[in-house]
Amino acid sequence: MKLYCMQVAPNPTKVMLYIAEKIAGGAALDITEIPVKLMKGEQHLPAHRRRTPFASVPVLEIEPGDYIIESLSIMAYLEDRYPQPCMIGASARERARISELERIADLRVLSPIARFIHATHSPIGLPPSADIAAQARLDFTPGLEYFDACFDDDRSFVAGETVTMADCTLAAALQFARFAELDIDPDFANVHRWDMDYRRRDAAQAVLVV
Numbered sequence: 001m002k003l004y005c006m007q008v009a010p011n012p013t014k015v016m017l018y019i020a021e022k023i024a025g026g027a028a029l030d031i032t033e034i035p036v037k038l039m040k041g042e043q044h045l046p047a048h049r050r051r052t053p054f055a056s057v058p059v060l061e062i063e064p065g066d067y068i069i070e071s072l073s074i075m076a077y078l079e080d081r082y083p084q085p086c087m088i089g090a091s092a093r094e095r096a097r098i099s100e101l102e103r104i105a106d107l108r109v110l111s112p113i114a115r116f117i118h119a120t121h122s123p124i125g126l127p128p129s130a131d132i133a134a135q136a137r138l139d140f141t142p143g144l145e146y147f148d149a150c151f152d153d154d155r156s157f158v159a160g161e162t163v164t165m166a167d168c169t170l171a172a173a174l175q176f177a178r179f180a181e182l183d184i185d186p187d188f189a190n191v192h193r194w195d196m197d198y199r200r201r202d203a204a205q206a207v208l209v210v
């Protein structure tokens with residue numbers, strides 16, 4: 001399989017972290033990562049638009065011409081094919097909780113952080129907007145508050161004592177913030193503690209560059 005992706009970009013990063021965690025946990029995933037240089041506009045080239053009409057990454061090519069073009073769908077597909085180590089929860093209740101946490105990390109932290117960064121100094125040259133940036137900051141604050149409260153019980157990972165896809169999404173969001181020198185309020189001490197711990201993992205070290 002091939003993963004079209006880009007370092008630091010948060011949606012590919014969450015999938016790259018997920019793959020690295022699976023491999024570290026013993027899964028025999030054989031996936032070649034192929035960079036699509038977003039800053040050079042390679043996502044808009046015809047070759048990539050044939051993979052996805054949305055000119056985005058990540059894209060997983062399962063076999064020639066067969067693509068999955070959404071990060072969460074890629075992780076779900078890989079989890080079905082490589083169930084161990086389990087990163088989405090074993091029981092129905094655990095799966096609901098972990099997917100809930102992943103969605104909160106994505107929709108209430110990663111996406112507004114990305115909107116903030118693209119509205120202030122977009123790496124792909126989107127026009128700045130003070131209004132969008134101000135709203136985005138308001139939007140990611142409750143998400144970080146939520147995770148900070150989750151970590152009050154000193155859990156090791158977002159969902160408890162095992163790493164899940166929710167860690168991958170939250171770590172991808174925080175790396176993008178660091179890349180753009182967007183300081184996350186030090187008052188989110190639990191989030192910072194988890195982030196420092198998570199970044200020491202082999203899988204994180206293999207993927208994160210900032």
Ligand SMILES: N[C@@H](CCC(=O)N[C@@H](CS)C(=O)NCC(=O)O)C(=O)O
Binds near residue numbers: 009055056058069
């Ligand atoms: N919902 C999609 C979002 C994908 C996405 O927005 N990817 C960004 C990188 S993080 C991208 O490809 N941006 C390129 C562009 O906007 O030109 C997913 O989860 O995979």
